[in-house]
Amino acid sequence: MKATLRTVRLTLAEPLRISRSTMAARDAVWLTVEHEGLTGHGEAVTSVYYGLNTTVLERQLYEAGLALGRFGDPESALRDRPAGDRPPAVTAAVEAALLDLCGKRSALPVHRLLDAKSARTAPTTPGGRGAPSARTARTIGIVPAERAAAQARSLADSGFTVIKVKAGAPDPEDDLARIRAIASAAPRARLLLDPNGAWTSAQALQLLTRYAELGVEAVEQPLAPGNPEALARLAQRSPLPLIADEDAVTYEDVRRLAGRVHGVNVKLAKCGGPYAALRIAELIEGSGTELMLGCLTASTLGLAPAVHLADRARWADLDGHLLLAADPWTGIGGADGVVRASDLPGLGVRERRVGREDAA
Numbered sequence: 001m002k003a004t005l006r007t008v009r010l011t012l013a014e015p016l017r018i019s020r021s022t023m024a025a026r027d028a029v030w031l032t033v034e035h036e037g038l039t040g041h042g043e044a045v046t047s048v049y050y051g052l053n054t055t056v057l058e059r060q061l062y063e064a065g066l067a068l069g070r071f072g073d074p075e076s077a078l079r080d081r082p083a084g085d086r087p088p089a090v091t092a093a094v095e096a097a098l099l100d101l102c103g104k105r106s107a108l109p110v111h112r113l114l115d116a117k118s119a120r121t122a123p124t125t126p127g128g129r130g131a132p133s134a135r136t137a138r139t140i141g142i143v144p145a146e147r148a149a150a151q152a153r154s155l156a157d158s159g160f161t162v163i164k165v166k167a168g169a170p171d172p173e174d175d176l177a178r179i180r181a182i183a184s185a186a187p188r189a190r191l192l193l194d195p196n197g198a199w200t201s202a203q204a205l206q207l208l209t210r211y212a213e214l215g216v217e218a219v220e221q222p223l224a225p226g227n228p229e230a231l232a233r234l235a236q237r238s239p240l241p242l243i244a245d246e247d248a249v250t251y252e253d254v255r256r257l258a259g260r261v262h263g264v265n266v267k268l269a270k271c272g273g274p275y276a277a278l279r280i281a282e283l284i285e286g287s288g289t290e291l292m293l294g295c296l297t298a299s300t301l302g303l304a305p306a307v308h309l310a311d312r313a314r315w316a317d318l319d320g321h322l323l324l325a326a327d328p329w330t331g332i333g334g335a336d337g338v339v340r341a342s343d344l345p346g347l348g349v350r351e352r353r354v355g356r357e358d359a360a
Helices: 054-068 074-080 088-106 110-117 145-158 172-185 201-213 228-237 251-257 274-284 300-307
Strands: 002-017 022-035 038-045 133-135 138-140 162-166 190-194 218-220 242-244 263-267 290-294 338-340 356-359
Touching (some): 002 054, 022 054, 022 088, 038 088, 038 300, 054 088, 088 110, 088 274, 088 300, 145 162, 162 172, 172 190, 172 201, 201 228, 228 242, 228 251, 251 263, 263 274, 274 290, 274 300, 300 338
Parallel strands (some): 190 218, 218 242, 242 263
Antiparallel strands (some): 002 022, 002 356, 022 038
């Protein structure tokens, strides 16, 4: 097998402000694995929070590409892939590329390959299971209430029924005003709230009650990460479902919180790929903790593996590609509020444009 890398810049349609930072762009590194005339693709994106810059990703993916050369075919590489000490985002990108290639070689979409891996958690429908789809949340950042209302109105008109609102402004009343404006502009939308760990426990108890009165459905990671016990205690007293995100990175993190919080936000880039996500889904099944599938801001290529799992989750937050000024890949939709995997072989995505390339 031969691996190549390509690095491109992903620019957001507008800067996204959350409680701890504002992001206007990030780099994506694409891994392409070729074998016997077919190619598979995966993507990893830079993240300040996870300590992943472009240099780190390029080096790690270069080394991962070299390691794939010792396998005779992508099926054996996917079966015996060693994660080593690579960042989970790199492992996820390698796994995505191999799944894409294996799917093309077997003429099966990735969701069928994942079903075969985990039949116990695969949803069933009469007459067979169709390609996964889900209504995705669409994120509104920390912006003035008037701007948030206009965005919410536009999203509702486009078909979105779930809106995720970032919180954690210096003045909590600004966040409350934003939610009121959004609820008024899109009264039928389900509202999720994400402070990204900006609140103290005392603040959270007060604010969660107020957000419950405003009709918010659930809140992600209200407390600063690093003290999951505090998050679990807060969940016991919360009038709203609490979803762990930054405190639910690894399988062991989720094991400690299973049954103690209402949900966990699983992102393939932080847990290590689709198979790791399936393990987590199996772990929490029946525990009272439900699955949210989330993402980083990335292209359709980066989102596609999670979309092939989308119907396993109570909440889907798979809008990272929709935040871009120009998505260089296509194939999962989402502009109407619904992301859809296809029944095409592999990930079912195709590239719209290219960037620079280096042989691995």
